[in-house]
Amino acid sequence: LAYGDWWDFEAGHVYPTMSQFTISGRRVHGLNTSLHLLNENINLQFIYGELDREITNQYDSLLVEDVVVGADSVVDQNFLLTYQEGGRGSFQRKVTGGRIGFGNEEKFQIGIQALRIQDDTTSIFNVRDYLDLASSSAVYGSNLNSDDIDSLLANPDRLDVRGGNVKPKGNLVAGADFKMGLLNNRVRLESEAVISALNNNIYDGPLTVQRAEDLGFDVNQKTADLLEQLSWLIIVNENMNTLPFRISEDESGELSGNAFFPTGILATNSELSLRYPNNNFRLQYRWIGPGFNSLANSTIRKDVAGFT
Known part of the structure; x- marks a missing residue:
C-alpha cells in the first residue's frame, strides 16, 4: 500500500531493510511502514512484528536414575526430564x-x-525446575514416590532437563x-x-x-x-x-x-x-x-x- 511518494505501508509477511548491521531482508510477520516528508528531507521508518514463531516444547518423560557406588549401594538419585525426538522448542521472537x-x-x-x-x-511452556512442572497441568512424574516429590519441592533445581531448557x-x-x-x-x-x-x-x-x-x-x-x-x-x-x-x-x-x-x-x-x-x-x-x-x-x- 502506498500513497504518492511519501507513504509506504506493508503488512503480513514483509522483508524490511534498515541497514546491513540491523536487519536486511529478513522475513518479519508484522508491518513495515515509512514516511518521506518535505521533499524526502525527513524520512521515517518503523518495523514491528514477529521474527520467529513459537515452537512448543514436546517433553517425553521424567526419569529417575539411581547413583550407585560399588555393587548395589544407592547413594543418590538424579531426576531427568527428557524431550521427545526433535521436541526442543523455541520462543516467539519479537522485533x-x-x-x-x-x-x-x-x-x-x-x-x-x-x-x-x-x-x-x-x-511456550518451558520447564526450568520442578516447580514449573508441578504448577502445570502436564502429567509427568507418575513414577515419583512421596519422598522423591518432597525432595524436589525442597530443592527444585534437582530436576535437570536433558539437553538443557530453552533460554x-x-x-x-x-x-x-x-x-x-x-x-x-x-x-x-x-x-x-x-x-x-x-x-x-x-x-x-x-x-x-x-x-x-x-x-x-x-x-x-x-x-x-x-x-x-x-x-x-x-x-x-x-x-x-x-x-x-x-x-x-x-x-x-x-x-x-x-x-x-x-x-x-x-x-x-x-x-x-x-x-x-x-x-x-x-x-x-x-x-x-x-x-x-x-x-x-x-x-x-x-x-x-x-x-x-
Missing part, C-alpha cells in the same frame, strides 16, 4: 525498530536507528549513519556505525545488588537502578554476551565490578564510490567486533577489519 533520517540521501542525509529483538518468555534472548542494535552524493550522485560516501548488546538468558531480569552479591562481586545501587531503567530496551544481567563490567580483586581478595565500555560490541562500515560511464571505483572499510550480534541478521561475519 521492534525504527529509523529517522534528515536530508535527502542523494545529496546529504544523517540518520539514527535502533532495533530491539526479544523473546516472549510467556509464549530466551534479548538483543539491541542501535547506531547512526550518513549518506552523501556529489557531482549528480556520481561520487558517493556512505558510513554507518552501530553498537549491539546481546543477552543469552533474560529470565531473571536486570542485575540487582543482591544477585551481584550472590555471584561474588559488588554492584552499587546507582548502577542497579540504571540497569532497571534500561530494561525496557535491553535486559542487562550476568548472561550478557559481553558484560559491561570488569571484575577486579583487591588486596584482601574481595571481588568488585566496575562499569566499562566494551569496544568489541561495535561495528562500522564506510564506503566511497565513483560511478562514471567508462570507469567505476569503490573503496570500503569494515570493522566488526568479535562481540557484535544482531538476532535479525545472522549472516554478519564477526571479528573483521580491513579494506576492500
Whole structure:
C-alpha cells in the first residue's frame, strides 16, 4: 500500500531493510511502514512484528536414575526430564525498530536507528525446575514416590532437563549513519556505525545488588537502578554476551565490578564510490567486533577489519 511518494505501508509477511548491521531482508510477520516528508528531507521508518514463531516444547518423560557406588549401594538419585525426538522448542521472537533520517540521501542525509529483538518468555511452556512442572497441568512424574516429590519441592533445581531448557534472548542494535552524493550522485560516501548488546538468558531480569552479591562481586545501587531503567530496551544481567563490567580483586581478595565500555560490541562500515560511464571505483572499510550480534541478521561475519 502506498500513497504518492511519501507513504509506504506493508503488512503480513514483509522483508524490511534498515541497514546491513540491523536487519536486511529478513522475513518479519508484522508491518513495515515509512514516511518521506518535505521533499524526502525527513524520512521515517518503523518495523514491528514477529521474527520467529513459537515452537512448543514436546517433553517425553521424567526419569529417575539411581547413583550407585560399588555393587548395589544407592547413594543418590538424579531426576531427568527428557524431550521427545526433535521436541526442543523455541520462543516467539519479537522485533521492534525504527529509523529517522534528515536530508535527502542523494545529496546529504544523517540518520539514527535502533532495533530491539526479544523473546516472549510467556509464549511456550518451558520447564526450568520442578516447580514449573508441578504448577502445570502436564502429567509427568507418575513414577515419583512421596519422598522423591518432597525432595524436589525442597530443592527444585534437582530436576535437570536433558539437553538443557530453552533460554530466551534479548538483543539491541542501535547506531547512526550518513549518506552523501556529489557531482549528480556520481561520487558517493556512505558510513554507518552501530553498537549491539546481546543477552543469552533474560529470565531473571536486570542485575540487582543482591544477585551481584550472590555471584561474588559488588554492584552499587546507582548502577542497579540504571540497569532497571534500561530494561525496557535491553535486559542487562550476568548472561550478557559481553558484560559491561570488569571484575577486579583487591588486596584482601574481595571481588568488585566496575562499569566499562566494551569496544568489541561495535561495528562500522564506510564506503566511497565513483560511478562514471567508462570507469567505476569503490573503496570500503569494515570493522566488526568479535562481540557484535544482531538476532535479525545472522549472516554478519564477526571479528573483521580491513579494506576492500
